[in-house]
Amino acid sequence: xxxFNLKELGKRAIQLLVSLFVLLTVTFVIGRVLPADPVGAIxxxxxxxxxxxxxxxxxxxxxxxxxxxFLYIKALLHGDLGTAILxxxxxxxxxxxxxxxxxxxxxxxxxxxTVVGVPLGMAAAIFRDTLxxxxxxxxxxxxxxxxxxxxxxxxxxxxxAGLSWVGGPGRVDTYLEGLVEPKTGLxxxxxxxxxxxxxxxxxxxxxxxxxxxxxxxxxxxxxxMTRSFTLEQLNQDYVVAARAKGASSxxxxxxxxxxxxxxxxxxxxxxxxxxxxxxxxxxxxVFSWPGIGQYMTNALMIGDMNAVVAGTLVIGLIFMVLNxxxxxAYVLLDPRTREAS
Amino acid sequence: MxxxxxxxxxxxxxQGAGRFYRSLQKSIDKLTREPLGMLGFxxxxxxxxxxxxxxxxxxxxxxxxxxxxxxxxxxxxxxAGTDEFGRDILSRLIYGARITIQTVLSVTVxxxxxxxxxxxxxxxxxxxxxxxxxxATDIVLSFPSLILALAFAAALGAGxxxxxxxxxxxxWPPIARLARAEALIVRNTDYVAAARLYGASPLRLLFLYxxxxxxxxxxxxxxxxxxxxxxxxxxxxxxxxGAQPPSPEWGAMISSGRKFMIDNWWVAVMPxxxxxxxxxxxxxxxxxxxxxxxxxxxxx
Numbered sequence: 001x002x003x004f005n006l007k008e009l010g011k012r013a014i015q016l017l018v019s020l021f022v023l024l025t026v027t028f029v030i031g032r033v034l035p036a037d038p039v040g041a042i043x044x045x046x047x048x049x050x051x052x053x054x055x056x057x058x059x060x061x062x063x064x065x066x067x068x069x070f071l072y073i074k075a076l077l078h079g080d081l082g083t084a085i086l087x088x089x090x091x092x093x094x095x096x097x098x099x100x101x102x103x104x105x106x107x108x109x110x111x112x113x114t115v116v117g118v119p120l121g122m123a124a125a126i127f128r129d130t131l132x133x134x135x136x137x138x139x140x141x142x143x144x145x146x147x148x149x150x151x152x153x154x155x156x157x158x159x160x161a162g163l164s165w166v167g168g169p170g171r172v173d174t175y176l177e178g179l180v181e182p183k184t185g186l187x188x189x190x191x192x193x194x195x196x197x198x199x200x201x202x203x204x205x206x207x208x209x210x211x212x213x214x215x216x217x218x219x220x221x222x223x224x225m226t227r228s229f230t231l232e233q234l235n236q237d238y239v240v241a242a243r244a245k246g247a248s249s250x251x252x253x254x255x256x257x258x259x260x261x262x263x264x265x266x267x268x269x270x271x272x273x274x275x276x277x278x279x280x281x282x283x284x285x286v287f288s289w290p291g292i293g294q295y296m297t298n299a300l301m302i303g304d305m306n307a308v309v310a311g312t313l314v315i316g317l318i319f320m321v322l323n324x325x326x327x328x329a330y331v332l333l334d335p336r337t338r339e340a341s
Numbered sequence: 342m343x344x345x346x347x348x349x350x351x352x353x354x355x356q357g358a359g360r361f362y363r364s365l366q367k368s369i370d371k372l373t374r375e376p377l378g379m380l381g382f383x384x385x386x387x388x389x390x391x392x393x394x395x396x397x398x399x400x401x402x403x404x405x406x407x408x409x410x411x412x413x414x415x416x417x418x419x420x421a422g423t424d425e426f427g428r429d430i431l432s433r434l435i436y437g438a439r440i441t442i443q444t445v446l447s448v449t450v451x452x453x454x455x456x457x458x459x460x461x462x463x464x465x466x467x468x469x470x471x472x473x474x475x476x477a478t479d480i481v482l483s484f485p486s487l488i489l490a491l492a493f494a495a496a497l498g499a500g501x502x503x504x505x506x507x508x509x510x511x512x513w514p515p516i517a518r519l520a521r522a523e524a525l526i527v528r529n530t531d532y533v534a535a536a537r538l539y540g541a542s543p544l545r546l547l548f549l550y551x552x553x554x555x556x557x558x559x560x561x562x563x564x565x566x567x568x569x570x571x572x573x574x575x576x577x578x579x580x581x582x583g584a585q586p587p588s589p590e591w592g593a594m595i596s597s598g599r600k601f602m603i604d605n606w607w608v609a610v611m612p613x614x615x616x617x618x619x620x621x622x623x624x625x626x627x628x629x630x631x632x633x634x635x636x637x638x639x640x641x
Binding site: 146 | 493623
């Protein structure tokens, strides 16, 4: 069994490497080949000729393309993503402060969508064609169709402007900003570590709306998939057998069905997590959330390709690694892939 | 072609046509029992009519500014209110339907044939060609499509054309996978074997015998993709990477309305309702089509 796994894992790992290479190539093309004036795109149109020439030299734009590509990869391996025009900082540094904000938002969203979506999907399957199934279907249909950035605006209009239930844009109330030392960059955790409950509750108040709104779009997918996985299991003989033996419904669901769909669910959750990171990009703009999405969009407005490309790389990398981990879970945990060679 | 062969072919065609109409009739019967699907079709039909007859339906110009009338709430004179330049939002939404439909159709026209050809060639050729094409498909599938579209649009410069290309670049893999699966089934059928025996060339087999059989399910899949295309296009428009102002693109309208959302909610909310209804309609139609054409997915 272990041999199969190793072989399968090796195959997936090679696939991941190839994907990463393609991602590098694509971002290289986007950053250096497609723009009519790559140097201008990096140093800005108003840069003086000396800076322009220096950047041209540094990028090696007088070299053939394949050598440029090697230079690009070499710089990446040294963690050098270039300098952002907007902030004047190395892009790497900007990203490392922006990324935790996105991560916090997407993680909370994936937790909410799992906690709500999985039970809802299972209930919809068990009580098929009843009211709860219909509600689940309508909820997931609307979730598939709603533009998430617009939903964010509607949420702000109702819950912030109208009812004042939640905090507005940003991660905390303005007067609390920067009070807590960023150890992890995740504000909820940092404020707890510092024991500052005021900041913590303010952060909760600000993150809850964007997280719920992001979670809803992912929940649509999770509910739908959980429902169909559970339906598949309900028709299996072992469920009938368990029922015949007198197992209670809750026991069948938690003890028998859940473990059987767990592997498939992990894949779904990994995919959702990836798409949540992506969805966070547009949601962040609505909520002035200082994450990668807002960073990339601000860079976009002034044509700062270094920052755009770096953001694409980071999100693409996470996306692929998540896909890979989902595959890995499948190979490691699902007995069916173990037996098949 | 001998006369006998022609007659046989004619009869086959005739029978085929009859069967087609009968199954169409059956599908329509089934559809009438699927109220949500019907609703989706109705909304789409309405949207297409609105897009075609926009100049006759729209009560005001979508572009002419009328500053004294700026930011009026919804009323009988302006059913959806006016925006910051005093333009009637309903009229802009009506003209915006044209942009939405143009985007969806353009992406579909690019993605459909590309996906179909890649998938069918992979499924038909098998072996190394199949492996390479499918690896490529998997890789593109593992890209974050919105982010990549964003980066492409940023590099090529904003505009509706760029947005269409950017969405298409990552849109073909699901189609290719489906077409491959279909081609794998079709290539083993008797009539393909018969055609091969008659000496049909691989290209002929591919395009006249196998690809046509894959088209129906590809079309269904394309319909189901349309909701996603609308949302991605709206997101790009929202980020300022789609059609440029003053053109009434729905996503861009939300973006400009965002500045006034607290006091003048309708400017940002109305275009979103249009997007939501349209993509909901596409999802409903996609679901209904899948249920109709694929008995495995039938819900009851």
